[in-house]
Amino acid sequence: MTEKRIHKLRANAFFDLLRENSNEIITLSFDCEKNLVLPKVPDQSAYYSRQLYMYNFTIVQGSSKSKLTKDNVFSYYWTEEKFGKGSNEIAFAVFDRLNKIDFGKNDEQKILRLVADGCSGQNKNSTLIGMCSKWLVTAPLNVASIELVFPVTGHSFLPPDRVFGQIERKLRKREVIAMPSEYVEIFSESATTVELGQECRVFDWKTAVQEVLKPPGSWGFKFKECKRYFLKRVRSGNVVIRGEVNYKNDLGTFVGITKKGKTTRLIDPDEISSGNHQVKPLKLRDVATLLAKHFGEGWRALQDLSYCANVIPEQIENIETEEESHNVPDTTCEFIPELPAILV
Template sequence: MYNSGVAVYLQVRQCFFRSIFVRKYNIGFGSPKVDVCSKCLQFSEKIKQASTLEEKATIITEQRLHKLRAKAFYKLLQEDDPKVLILSFDCQKNLPLPKIPDQACYFSMQINLYNFTVVIGNSKTMLTPETVKSFLWSEVDRRKSSNEIASAVFHTLSNHVFHDDVEIVRLMADGCAGQNKNCTVIGMMCGQNKNCTVIGMMCYWLHFCAPTCIKRIEIVFPIVGHSFLPPDRVFGHIEKKLRKTSTIVDPQKYFDIIKEFSSVLKMGKDYVVCDWKAESANVLKTPASWHFKLQKSKRIIISKTANGSVEVKGEPYYNSDVSVFSGICKRGKKIAQMKPKQLDVGRPVKPDKIKSISSL
């Protein structure tokens, strides 16, 4: 409206107009915040309730340190180094089958379709089917557990063409309260029941399958509540398209929509699932017996030694290395002894669920 009412030489770009409008008139635009970090909300409330200036200054300092730690994670995600290959991954929320506008769906049992997405590249990489891999399966195929996640990551690494100058593989995991150090990387677990499924798989890949140029693997966790990864952008595009689709009764419809934004890989057809959990439990120590505190680690680094063995360390900081490498195998066990078995695809559905879906 402004540009249409002034001469050509007075016309401006939208960003310039917006800057003046917001800064000079103190009018902002935005939407209500959702999924805000719990600790950030806690700091905001404490600042409001602070009784003295000293107490308020202390809380503001703690808040600033919290945000600086969160930014340190994104610096690693944004790094553009030819020696580092970055992979970020996350699970989309469960997709219901059937998806119909009938209000009975709210009370009915449905079959869940799972989408685990891996993005190859840093946060500035273009999201194309070549850089985005979506691993799809339903609860009719298998449940969502550490074996399925580990197998998808293993397939991605095993089929990626590495350049000779790549020395480090960096895995960026989600950091939400329900997934940090358990669901996506350490294994799809509940509560405090942690295992080392994906770490065991990564040790196996580095020992047997990794190109000779790969020296180490880094698994990086963000500050909980500050984890917006490239897969979340993919999920946003998918969900925007799904909102315009009121009825989906065939999983192929989901596949076609997701295929617009990524390369779709179907379980049992395009990739297999192996029992990484059993092999990791058989060869590796329990995390409580490791030489570092898993819960406090922001980075888990896996390195190949000169004699071909694999060592691991956990770093509590993003930019400082204070820990030492050591083995995490049980006494008398080696990574070379891992031989994961392929698991069958297909599991029975409860009769009650079949009856409930049939009635829709």
């Protein structure tokens, strides 16, 4: 009972930070919506078939009490064959948003607060922290520090989830969705849409950060247990970090996280071209089979399925799985002599 009470108190402390509305604090909360399938069809076989994915990463500027409008809700979208869905994609979407925020006059001190769930593969990792460190070095001088806040497990309802709820209600009214533009049309009703690789440049933050920052295990505090991270600039042009395991107590100390002889300014990611993410051929074959079942063998000639026709090669139907290629009946026979009855 005591552990449960402490768990709830920590959850309330997290939401207190998310509700905080101050002129000195600029809050960004972000999250990924569940994978949206292409094609979306009312077919039972679609439940058992692999499908192509449309990704929607939403950023909301403002506290949890702020009204959701297209001016403070931003939807970054991309399809599976263009980019993956990991820490690198999250980092460059947040980086693009940070560069477009108006932080006001130089005499107005600001604290940037980033709030996200604790998914280590996307949000809570050195890639995102390294990107924030690089941005802070070149950020407006009135940005005093960056605070990254992560919720306790089971209490991660964020403002982007409200946006996802609006999108889901509209998606339920559409039985068939075969083009990414149909999803974008729905996104645009609730947010300002940005296509990754087209309307914003994409960088390889993950590789660049690993070359400059130490591994999180050598940062001087328990990285996984921390719920808050504070970043601030120092005179040398570098960035130091402090980790806190609680939401209200500040007990940690700032430490440097760059490798010997390197500074945060040296983080210089290379640009990534769109369409470099490889989709597994077997997955493409399953999607082609699903399209043939639902729309017929001539599905490639349909204008509404032009996206799938461009992504899926025509020869994909002939690809065999490894199990299928080895599933050849053995026709060789081997003579086994009859054993004596006493041995049997």
